[in-house]
Amino acid sequence: MEVNKDTEYILGFDIGGTKISGILSDIEGNVKSSSRRLTVKHMGKDRVLKDIEEIGNSMINETGIYPQKVSIVFAGLVDSDLGRIISSPNLFGLSDFNIVRDVKKIFSLETILENDATAAAISEKVFGKGKNMDNFIYISLSTGIGGGIFANGKLVRGNNGLAGEIGHCIILPDGPVCGCGRRGCIEALAGGKAIARKIMENRTMLRESQFFSSIPPGKITAKHMFEGVKKGDMYAQLILEETIFYLSTAISNLICSYDPEAIIIGGGMSLAGNLLLTPLKQSIDESLKGMYRDVKIIKSDPDTGRLAPVAVSKFK
Numbered sequence: 001m002e003v004n005k006d007t008e009y010i011l012g013f014d015i016g017g018t019k020i021s022g023i024l025s026d027i028e029g030n031v032k033s034s035s036r037r038l039t040v041k042h043m044g045k046d047r048v049l050k051d052i053e054e055i056g057n058s059m060i061n062e063t064g065i066y067p068q069k070v071s072i073v074f075a076g077l078v079d080s081d082l083g084r085i086i087s088s089p090n091l092f093g094l095s096d097f098n099i100v101r102d103v104k105k106i107f108s109l110e111t112i113l114e115n116d117a118t119a120a121a122i123s124e125k126v127f128g129k130g131k132n133m134d135n136f137i138y139i140s141l142s143t144g145i146g147g148g149i150f151a152n153g154k155l156v157r158g159n160n161g162l163a164g165e166i167g168h169c170i171i172l173p174d175g176p177v178c179g180c181g182r183r184g185c186i187e188a189l190a191g192g193k194a195i196a197r198k199i200m201e202n203r204t205m206l207r208e209s210q211f212f213s214s215i216p217p218g219k220i221t222a223k224h225m226f227e228g229v230k231k232g233d234m235y236a237q238l239i240l241e242e243t244i245f246y247l248s249t250a251i252s253n254l255i256c257s258y259d260p261e262a263i264i265i266g267g268g269m270s271l272a273g274n275l276l277l278t279p280l281k282q283s284i285d286e287s288l289k290g291m292y293r294d295v296k297i298i299k300s301d302p303d304t305g306r307l308a309p310v311a312v313s314k315f316k
């Protein structure tokens with residue numbers, strides 16, 4: 001492996017609800033090694049730290065590259081100044097945990113921490129579709145909904161570093177209960193988990209739709225909504241239309257607030273491509289009417305998300 005002595009190397013970790021991904025890359029995003037391990041809900045701090053140590057050391061040994069910095073991206077609320085995880089909705093036992101302090105002890109390197117959706121937005125700015133834009137909003141449509149906002153060329157952090165929690169904008173007062181405990185957040189209406197629940201709770205649909213009745217109800221995910229639409233299933237089409245209505249309402253509100261050049265859509269649901277993006281663009285345009293501006297709706301490149309820990313390091 002060729003090691004450039006003038007280049008900074010980053011050891012990155014992306015800790016999510018289903019896996020820990022490790023990456024060893026130079027600061028320009030040239031990946032030298034990557035590795036992943038599945039997580040379990042109740043793995044706790046010690047297992048997470050042990051996995052980080054093992055994944056990191058194996059990538060260092062494999063490449064012979066010793067990095068200068070560690071960058072951690074985490075799916076939950078974080079205080080990046082203090083290096084502390086505030087809350088961890090997907091992995092239990094990690095709330096109020098200073099992960100930076102403990103990971104520093106493992107590798108004896110400068111270590112930074114960032115929220116995953118904020119990091120993904122930063123990655124769009126550093127490596128992705130937002131590279132040449134001063135004003136854009138990144139939205140991750142996945143099991144949950146998150147995002148990050150760039151305005152006037154700067155990342156909007158807010159007073160507590162918690163800006164961009166797009167998923168918890170309330171779109172339907174008294175709507176379904178959200179993971180945050182309130183009702184009617186966009187995440188509880190149009191997130192992947194919400195879509196799957198909507199399908200599973202609709203007994204008429206499960207009985208009468210030829211497509212949905214062929215899938216074991218416990219196995220239904222948002223992916224099936226798109227599959228159903230492709231197969232011409234009327235019920236899947238109805239759920240997609242409802243999802244798009246809520247998403248376009250939320251996005252129109254953001255457009256009115258920030259006047260972005262583009263909305264960049266990432267996360268698992270973005271893989272549906274134009275099946276989602278074309279009607280979404282149309283619905284946003286209709287919803288904005290007199291406030292109309294031609295805001296681009298762009299799909300994120302999946303490789304950009306992978307580089308998020310490196311982007312955060314380059315951005316700081």
Ligand SMILES: [Zn+2]
Pocket residue numbers: 167168178179180181182185187
């Ligand atoms: Zn919420």
